[in-house]
Amino acid sequence: MDNYMRLEIPSKSQNEAFARVVVAAFAAQVDPTIDEISDVKTAVSEAVTNAVIHGYENGPGTIVIAATLEGSRLEVTIIDYGVGIADIEKAREPLYTSKPELERSGMGFTIMENFMDSCHVVSEPGKGTTVTLVKTFSRADDTEA
Amino acid sequence: MQVKLKRTGSTLIVQMMGELDHHAVDAMREKIDVKLLHEDIKNILFDFQGVNFMDSSGLGMILGRYKIVSAKGGKVLACSLNPRVRRIFELAGLENKIPVFSSKQDALAGA
Ligand SMILES: Nc1ncnc2c1ncn2[C@@H]1O[C@H](COP(=O)(O)OP(=O)(O)O)[C@@H](O)[C@H]1O
Numbered sequence A: 001m002d003n004y005m006r007l008e009i010p011s012k013s014q015n016e017a018f019a020r021v022v023v024a025a026f027a028a029q030v031d032p033t034i035d036e037i038s039d040v041k042t043a044v045s046e047a048v049t050n051a052v053i054h055g056y057e058n059g060p061g062t063i064v065i066a067a068t069l070e071g072s073r074l075e076v077t078i079i080d081y082g083v084g085i086a087d088i089e090k091a092r093e094p095l096y097t098s099k100p101e102l103e104r105s106g107m108g109f110t111i112m113e114n115f116m117d118s119c120h121v122v123s124e125p126g127k128g129t130t131v132t133l134v135k136t137f138s139r140a141d142d143t144e145a
Numbered sequence B: 001m002q003v004k005l006k007r008t009g010s011t012l013i014v015q016m017m018g019e020l021d022h023h024a025v026d027a028m029r030e031k032i033d034v035k036l037l038h039e040d041i042k043n044i045l046f047d048f049q050g051v052n053f054m055d056s057s058g059l060g061m062i063l064g065r066y067k068i069v070s071a072k073g074g075k076v077l078a079c080s081l082n083p084r085v086r087r088i089f090e091l092a093g094l095e096n097k098i099p100v101f102s103s104k105q106d107a108l109a110g111a
């Protein structure tokens, strides 16, 4: 492994921006393109927001964000110890949300899947949820003049 | 996130500056809804000129305002989306409900 980071934050909505900026700054050391960095920021924002809103239902809790870089491959893991997901397949369906009353769009997982190379979800009701996001960058430093 | 609300005729212009995420959306929703409740507003134009980041929480907030406004025969419009924001609009198929314009002037002409 070339590099790694680990961040632990309380489940608060104002930490969503902090978390995505930290991961973006960590990934920036391998010179991804601006678009690739934006993809990572958006996907991390979705996963952390889900931990806050769904995992801990806007209550207290701890969120762990861990990331590794191996060459130009970034792997980010977002962990909560909240309510968990009973039906992961259903949760991943575009437009599905369990909280329409909070005006959720149900597009979080769809965005994570589209903006990253892969999005893997492990969850157990009552125990929590772990989302692993992977993206291999095209190495902007090789292509830019 | 900074939000400025302005009116042009019966259209409320929501001018946003910053990052449109869950945290920002929770703060601006009430501001808009208070206006909708107390003023005679038909349409809403979301001006994305100053928005450099949006995630699915932004989509939810916009769709929520669309529900309120369209129930009374009004429209929700959006303008000046950067390519990132536009991609998220497209992923969600939002453009079927919310017409997107390249500038505020074009959007107001279409309102
Ligand atoms: N960390 C989590 N803990 C518990 N449930 C979750 C978590 N993340 C996602 N979910 C479930 O998956 C559903 C879909 O998530 P998502 O696609 O992000 O849509 P949204 O957040 O708009 O509801 C959520 O409504 C919720 O039921």
Ligand SMILES: [Mg+2]
Residues within 6 Å of the ligand: A046, A049, A050, A106, A107, A108, A109, B056
């Ligand atoms: Mg979500």
